[in-house]
Amino acid sequence: MKTNRFEAEAPQFHFEQCEASWSDRCHEHEIESMRFIEEQISFIAPDTRINECIFRSTVFSDQASGVVFSDVLFSGCDFSGSHLEQNIFRRCRFERCRMMGTEWSHSSFQDVVYSDCQSSYGNFSDTSWDRITLEDSLFQESYFSRCTWKHTRIHHCDFSACDFGDTPLNGLDFSDSEIGGISVKPADLKGVTLNYDQAAACAKLLGIIVAD
Numbered sequence: 001m002k003t004n005r006f007e008a009e010a011p012q013f014h015f016e017q018c019e020a021s022w023s024d025r026c027h028e029h030e031i032e033s034m035r036f037i038e039e040q041i042s043f044i045a046p047d048t049r050i051n052e053c054i055f056r057s058t059v060f061s062d063q064a065s066g067v068v069f070s071d072v073l074f075s076g077c078d079f080s081g082s083h084l085e086q087n088i089f090r091r092c093r094f095e096r097c098r099m100m101g102t103e104w105s106h107s108s109f110q111d112v113v114y115s116d117c118q119s120s121y122g123n124f125s126d127t128s129w130d131r132i133t134l135e136d137s138l139f140q141e142s143y144f145s146r147c148t149w150k151h152t153r154i155h156h157c158d159f160s161a162c163d164f165g166d167t168p169l170n171g172l173d174f175s176d177s178e179i180g181g182i183s184v185k186p187a188d189l190k191g192v193t194l195n196y197d198q199a200a201a202c203a204k205l206l207g208i209i210v211a212d
Contacts, residue, residue, distance in 0.1 A: 009111040
């Protein structure tokens, strides 16, 4: 049970996952209660629903669009360079995953955790986020343009040189994370929580000079 509105709900597994081969399941449009280990996944058909599954040490090497992932754990997976646009992720957890240069645009994330992930150079533009935890993860030089954020907790992440164009940051707390060199409109800083050094740097966007 969630303790507060900012805590993402964990994946829920009602049945024990059976180990399976992706090549035996890749043509199915409903994949449920399966465990995939050290697989190579190059394509997931549109409109596929993946429920209560675990992916460990799996490489997603090409594309998946129009897929609904519900109650899914991704552990030690590699999404680098893959195209994952227009997908829905509900109650999913990504831990120790590589996502360098991954395309996530127009996707929806609800009750999702990113923990200890490398997500630099990604494109998260036009995505929506609700009840999200981002912790101990790298997002340097990624695009977060035109995003919507609700009930998001950020802890020890690096957003250096990210582009937040047309994305209101109201309600987000970056005070223990890195945001040096970000691109953001001054009006979109309203309601954001920053530490002193971050606030002084962002004040320059408003033409304010902070005296020592």
